[in-house]
Amino acid sequence: MATATAFSAHLSSLFPFSTQSHSHRFHLHCRLSLSTKPSKLLLLSSPTPILKRAIIRAQPEESDTFLFTGDEVSVSAEPAPVSDSAFEGAPFVPPSRPEGFVAPSSFDDGPLETEDELAAAYEEVYGPAYSGVSVLGNDIYVMDSKVKKITGFGSKTKKEKVKDGFEERVVQVRRVTKVVKGGKQLHFRAIVVVGDKKGQVGVGVGKAKEVISAVQKSAVNARRNIITVPMTKYLTFPHRSDGDYGAAKVMLRPASPGTGVIAGGAVRIVLEMAGVENALGKQLGSNNALNNARATVVAVEKMRQFQQVAEDRGIPMEELWK
Amino acid sequence: MTRRYWNIHLEEMMEAGVHFGHGTRKWNPRMAPYISAKRKGIHITNLTKTARFLSEACDLVFDAASRGKQFLIVGTKNKAADLVARAAIKARCHYVNKKWLGGMLTNWSTTETRLHKFRDLRTEQKTGKLNRLPKRDAAILKRELSHLQTYLGGIKYMTGLPDIVIIVDQQEQYTALRECITSGIPTICLIDTNCDPDLADISIPANDDAIASIRLILNKLVFAICEGRSSYIRNP
Numbered sequence: 001m002a003t004a005t006a007f008s009a010h011l012s013s014l015f016p017f018s019t020q021s022h023s024h025r026f027h028l029h030c031r032l033s034l035s036t037k038p039s040k041l042l043l044l045s046s047p048t049p050i051l052k053r054a055i056i057r058a059q060p061e062e063s064d065t066f067l068f069t070g071d072e073v074s075v076s077a078e079p080a081p082v083s084d085s086a087f088e089g090a091p092f093v094p095p096s097r098p099e100g101f102v103a104p105s106s107f108d109d110g111p112l113e114t115e116d117e118l119a120a121a122y123e124e125v126y127g128p129a130y131s132g133v134s135v136l137g138n139d140i141y142v143m144d145s146k147v148k149k150i151t152g153f154g155s156k157t158k159k160e161k162v163k164d165g166f167e168e169r170v171v172q173v174r175r176v177t178k179v180v181k182g183g184k185q186l187h188f189r190a191i192v193v194v195g196d197k198k199g200q201v202g203v204g205v206g207k208a209k210e211v212i213s214a215v216q217k218s219a220v221n222a223r224r225n226i227i228t229v230p231m232t233k234y235l236t237f238p239h240r241s242d243g244d245y246g247a248a249k250v251m252l253r254p255a256s257p258g259t260g261v262i263a264g265g266a267v268r269i270v271l272e273m274a275g276v277e278n279a280l281g282k283q284l285g286s287n288n289a290l291n292n293a294r295a296t297v298v299a300v301e302k303m304r305q306f307q308q309v310a311e312d313r314g315i316p317m318e319e320l321w322k
Numbered sequence: 323m324t325r326r327y328w329n330i331h332l333e334e335m336m337e338a339g340v341h342f343g344h345g346t347r348k349w350n351p352r353m354a355p356y357i358s359a360k361r362k363g364i365h366i367t368n369l370t371k372t373a374r375f376l377s378e379a380c381d382l383v384f385d386a387a388s389r390g391k392q393f394l395i396v397g398t399k400n401k402a403a404d405l406v407a408r409a410a411i412k413a414r415c416h417y418v419n420k421k422w423l424g425g426m427l428t429n430w431s432t433t434e435t436r437l438h439k440f441r442d443l444r445t446e447q448k449t450g451k452l453n454r455l456p457k458r459d460a461a462i463l464k465r466e467l468s469h470l471q472t473y474l475g476g477i478k479y480m481t482g483l484p485d486i487v488i489i490v491d492q493q494e495q496y497t498a499l500r501e502c503i504t505s506g507i508p509t510i511c512l513i514d515t516n517c518d519p520d521l522a523d524i525s526i527p528a529n530d531d532a533i534a535s536i537r538l539i540l541n542k543l544v545f546a547i548c549e550g551r552s553s554y555i556r557n558p
Contacts, residue, residue, distance in 0.1 A: 095327045103329050104545045106537060107412035108405070118411060125414050125551075126392075126479040130437040132444030140445065 166194045168219050169273055171203075171266050172289045173211055190214040191266075191290050194222035195273030201300075202226035203270065203293045227297055230305045235277035238306065242284075243299025249285035250295040254278070266293040274300075326549075328380045328542055330373045338534035341366050343515030353515050356527040365515040367527045375526045376539060379510045380546035382524060386486050387550025394477070395540075396498050397490030398422060402536050406490060409540040410476060413547040416484060417476035418498070427483055427501040433474075440470040440478060483507060488543060491530040492517040512539060 113121075120135040128134040128142060171191040178185045188211045195201035204222025208214035230238055237254040244250070250267055255278040261271050263281030266289040271279050283292050310317040335341065343349070343357065343365035358368035383393070393415040397406035403419045410417030418426070426433050443463060446452055452460045487502050489495045489511045499521055502509045511522035512530050519525040529535040 095325050097327050097329070104541075104548075106541050107409045107544050108537065112408075113411070121414055122479045126481060129479040129481050130441040131478045132441040133448065140441070 164223070165196050166200075166223065167196065167273060168192050168194050168215075168222070169269050170215060171269050171293060173214070176207070188214040190218045191293065192218040192222050193266075193269050193273050193293060194219055194226070195270075195275070197273065197275035199229045199231055199275055200226050201229060201270055201274040201297070203290075203297055205290060227301055229274040229276060229300050230303050230308075231274075231276060235275065236279055237276070237300075238303055241299045241302045243295045243297070243302060244285065245294040245298050246288070246291040247286040248283065248288055248291035248295045250292055250299050251282045251284060252296065252299050253280040255280050265289060267296050269293070270296045324385075325377070325381055326384065328377050328546065330376055330380075330542060332369050332373060335369055335372065335535075335538065338538045339532045340372060340528045340535040340538060341369050342529045342532070342535075343367055344531075348516045350516050350518055352518055352520060353513070353527065356513075356519065357515060367515065367529075372527050375524060376528075376542055379524045379526055380542055382508075383486065383488075383510070383543055384546040384550040384553075387547045388553045390554050391485035392416065392480065392482075393486050393488065393547060394418065394480070394484035395488045395490070396422060396495050397536070399491055399494060399530075401531075401533050402490050405533065405537055405540060407476065409544045413544040414551065415547060416480045419476055420472045422495060422498045423473060424497055425501070426477075426498075427505050427507065430483060433477075436470065437474060437478060437480075440467070440474055443467045443470065486510065489522070490536060490540075492522070492525075493530075510543070512536070 116135060119131065119133055122131070123134065123136050128136075128140050132140060134140050169192065171193055173188055173190045176187050176189050178187070187207050187209055189205065189207045190211065192204050192206070192215060193201060194204065202222040202225050204218040204220070204225070206214050206217025206219070206221055208217055232238055232254075234257045236257070237252060240251070240253045242249060242251040252267075252271075255262070257278055259278040259280070261268055261276060261279050261281075263271060263279065264283055265287075267281040267283060270293050271281065281296065286292070304312075306317055306320055310320060341358075343353075346360055346363050346365055349357070349365055353365075353367075356367050356371050357365045359366040386393070393413070395406050395410045395413075395415055395417040397403065397417075398419065398421055406417050407419050423433070443466065446463070447467060452463055455463070483505060484507065487498070487507055487509045489499055489502075489509060492499060492511050492513055493516065499509060499511065503521065508524075509522040510524045510526065511517075513519050513522070513525040513527045514530045515527075517525075519527070526539060528539055
């Protein structure tokens with residue numbers, strides 16, 4: 001369900017001017033609803049010479065049982081085997097055939113184009129990219145300049161750190177071992193908390209053979225799971241909450257301004273990177289740094305602002321304070 | 323999104339056998355809304371719903387193409403491999419013909435490394451450097467080049483993640499679908515009676531076994547892409 005809404009958000013980001021209505025979220029299917037004038041279904045109005053049984057069986061459904069919420073809802077007597085309630089909006093009315101419409105030939109027909117023609121056509125649309133040949137005279141190595149930045153050795157990769165405004169803090173770096181036949185293989189596991197001090201934090205883990213690359217990997221991982229911390233104007237939480245992850249249990253409590261962050265280890269770092277100024281936190285349960293960091297994230301995700309609760313419950317905010 | 327006429331006729335879909343599903347034992351109950359009947363142990367999909375979804379998909383694809391978005395067609399069934407390649411070539415899209423390598427989209431940086439290697443190998447082959455190497459090395463490089471050609475040949479013009487992905491068979495391309503979901507790329511998928519319609523963004527209930535039905539649906543989509551592209555070229 002969450003993914004469906006994410007998709008529609010993506011689809012709507014692709015088409016910012018589309019006329020999608022977002023009214024039917026409670027369906028698992030993410031359908032684009034079409035607003036059409038209810039008119040006769042043109043496809044079925046023409047009697048087809050090939051009357052197979054399926055059409056005869058299917059026809060009564062389409063012509064009569066339009067349980068779509070059109071204006072003329074005719075609830076048919078026969079039980080439709082399909083749950084038409086899955087569809088909102090008017091029944092499917094395809095647009096009429098415009099005059100002079102030439103049915104295009106199948107892509108299979110016609111001679112296969114020569115390689116050069118294909119290369120030219122593709123290059124027109126996309127540029128030479130990774131094809132290695134350039135029919136239109138573009139530079140073949142054009143992708144190098146775009147990609148090299150990421151995998152650059154030396155000092156070039158430092159640019160990434162400061163660019164997106166996130167600060168990183170290493171919570172813990174541990175040396176972990178894997179025992180194989182030849183001996184012990186050592187890796188470093190880094191736990192990094194990434195945050196701007198304005199309410200966004202993320203916790204990430206990364207393993208590598210060297211400390212620096214482990215820290216980088218974990219920073220990349222942290223940027224991928226970022227949450228927002230709901231904060232009041234005094235830079236503290238709206239209410240108490242506790243979260244647990246694994247065996248680590250963390251209790252968070254808001255505090256009056258001037259208190260500062262009173263919490264231990266991983267919890268303190270997460271709250272500081274979030275920009276929370278006044279809070280109390282306690283690790284009940286295990287002392288594992290990673291799990292405690294994740295538990296604070298869980299606890300923070302559980303928190304709701306007054307605004308959100310009022311919206312969810314559909315009541316004005318004043319009711320909440322009674 | 324403007325709705326256009328896509329020349330979708332129920333008769334031609336029936337001729338192509340789009341309405342046949344898989345056996346009744348193998349169905350996915352979530353497909354119940356799209357199944358209209360059961361005949362001789364095979365589910366029959368409701369063709370009007372197919373037509374509706376197909377026209378919606380064509381509209382979406384036309385709109386995307388008219389904004390200059392990039393498409394990727396994925397289909398690895400050996401029956402459909404040729405079709406997919408030709409359809410994508412006709413529409414000037416990227417395609418994945420042979421096995422979908424895991425992480426093609428989610429691990430795009432590594433795929434890019436492979437594409438770099440592919441490009442370098444091709445330039446070397448063109449300039450004739452391979453002939454100057456000893457036979458064994460040349461043979462190894464040629465083998466690698468042919469491998470890269472089969473797996474990455476369709477995406478060698480892809481500069482970044484695609485904007486819309488069209489998947490031909492959901493059961494077979496499950497990894498591809500999963501990757502698109504995690505990367506947040508909208509998908510259009512051909513769904514059969516044993517597939518899950520909630521995974522893809524637009525799922526077209528159709529027959530994924532018959533070549534004729536795949537060809538028909540790809541035809542419509544490719545036509546839509548071409549139209550969109552031409553309108554993009556006219557006014558970018």
